[in-house]
Amino acid sequence: MPPEGLGPLTLQSLALPALEGGESFQTIPVNLDLTPDVVPVPKFSEQITANVKEARLLSHTPWVRPIGKLEITVQTDGWKFPRPAVEYSTLAKPAREHPDRPAGRQVVNLAKADDPNARVRTRPTADHVLFKDRLLYLLQPPLDGLFDGRQLEVPFEPFPYQLEGIAFLMPRHSALLADEMGLGKTAQAILAMRLMFHQGLLNNALIVAPKPLIHNWCRELKLWAPDIPHECFGGDTEERRRMWTVSNCPLKIINYETLTRDWEIVADPKLIFDLVVLDEAQRIKNRGSKTAQIVCSINRRRSWAMTGTPIENHPDDLVNLFEFIDSGRVPPDCPPKQLPGLTSDTILRRTKDDVQSDMPPKMIKDVEVDLTPAQREAYDRAENDGVIQLNELGDTLTVQHVFQLVMRLKQICNFDPLTGESAKLEQLVHDMEEVAENGRKAIIFSQWVEPLLVIADALKPYGPLQYHGRIPQQERTPILDRFKNDPDSHVILMSYGTGSVGLNLQFTNYVFLFDRWWNPAVEDQAINRAHRVGQRHPVTVTRFLTENTIEKRIAGVLDAKRKVFNDVLGQADKPASLGLTEGEIFGLFDIQSRPKRG
């Protein structure tokens, strides 16, 4: 029986619309007591309940969304740096006052240090591509702090510009420190090396310097890097071989001549230096010279060059220096205009004007004297005869012939060959009286030793000392010490060749150039023995010139050469051309003949 209230079963009463819409279901009692001709109806395999319907809905988006990981994670990346070598971890004494510290050091200002709190830091260069390499320099402590504390024993704190020089050198594999003479290039290089030894960036280094400067380097090393052991190459070949190959002294010093003798040992590929420093690097300005080739053949990881005169004559000097500093950076035929662009990141040059506004001035005085009658007669005769002889040489004339005449005339400008009269000496003696009376000291430079011997005799009252090629090597340092400390010694006589480079004579206030050198850069070197860091008084430079002589003509050429130097390093658009060309040498005289060209 059908339930009460239900009528007979029909298609309409089966609620099919509800099933098709899927929105609502209801359980419908069905009366199965049907007649056989009833049409088929949907078949349920299982009973549908509300719970089943709700579960399906909640298990599908957008009703259920993942909320992600509740745990927060982080990743790290790290870098380790070379550990300071154990031998350099020993304690240093606090920075102390150097006994010779001149008062002038305190008043030096770095022109561009506008911020008094600015720190001097090493920075990675464009050559540092790897992040780790860049980090190493970014994370170094400020250099000014290093010299404040107990970690480095230094005689006194370097100047700000010297700190910048150290910061310039340290990250560079290729560097040219071209500060003007007297600004302390040696100290900057030593301190940079010392810090790098401490940081484990260097294990061994080689310094190449001119022979007369080796003692100076040793003295400066004791002063600025007492904790870095060093040794100088000496002895016979076997002894030197042992030093090259067996000695584990971290810092070695050699002069150019000895290095040239040891070229076979140097060429050994197993001999590698972390750093090679060339002092007075203009020594390798001639690319084809044996010295230049041997220096460039040293196996090394870093190359630093130091010179106050990177261009002595021609921009090519700089190009050739770069053969050592960074071979391949500057092509041999590089036009001068392109030099600054190729080299500027590798060169640091400061002049005294740049860094030391308070440094005492350098006053250059050209004293033009008239030859004595005897000198004038001898000079005129020599020049007239000499020119006649040159012209008679015709096609066989060479530049050496002209040089010989120039030298002869210059010697007469110094002293009359017969009487020994000298207009310059008369003036010099007069000037020296004043120097000695004021308790000052002077340096006198000459191209030759002979004039110095005569001058020494004339200046006996002023305790003259001599420092030139005829003074044995071992006697030179004591002579400098005596000149510094003996109040009765007012003058030292030097040849350009021996005394013009590397010496610190800032306790002198007068420089006399008794005769002129061929090259203004060499003259500048000589002058800067006195006018350098630590000088407390003005320096007076007297350049003797004799009127109406070859000296005046050469002076004109030298002025032009000086312009070459300033133009290229000043990045002028159009560097002046050559200095003393062969044509200019011939032009010193009225010579019709010219050498025959093949």
Add this chain to the structure above:
Amino acid sequence: MTDRATPTNLTLGFLTVLTEAGGYLGGYLVTNAWGRPLEFRLTTSVQPNRVQEILYGATLSEYILADLIGKTLIEKTATQPSLIVADTAALLPLRARIDVPVIALPNDKKTHADALSLKHSRAKQPILYPVKFSDDGPRIQQLLDAVDQAVELSEPFTRVREAITEARKMGVTSRAA
């Protein structure tokens, strides 16, 4: 002047956390007593999502700074520090997670109830350390005395920030991520 020996094995860990675009990035420099770098480590940027912010609630900052960045950086770094120097007091809770004294050099002048303060010539500003670890005071003093007198404790953070900036420029932080 007293010439006190600088212990060669003394190491300082300089820890900073920078915030950027809602995220946190940690940098950690270990130096010797002279301030010279021994090891450097940095983290990827941590950016908690909204749900994490809700679920971690007030503990989120301490969790990220101390547990996630600070503790991870120190544990991952091979060189063990003698003293951790942070540039924010928010990193002081790190002390509870490691067995190394932690000090902070806050730039602000806020008072920190949960920190003690001491003065030392190695820092221009007062040095804070957790009040819960008040026993650290003498040890911190002793360690700071051994640091080279040229070291100013806030200076290395300049280096760390520059290094992080360089890392960003070179894409190192994202690479690590």
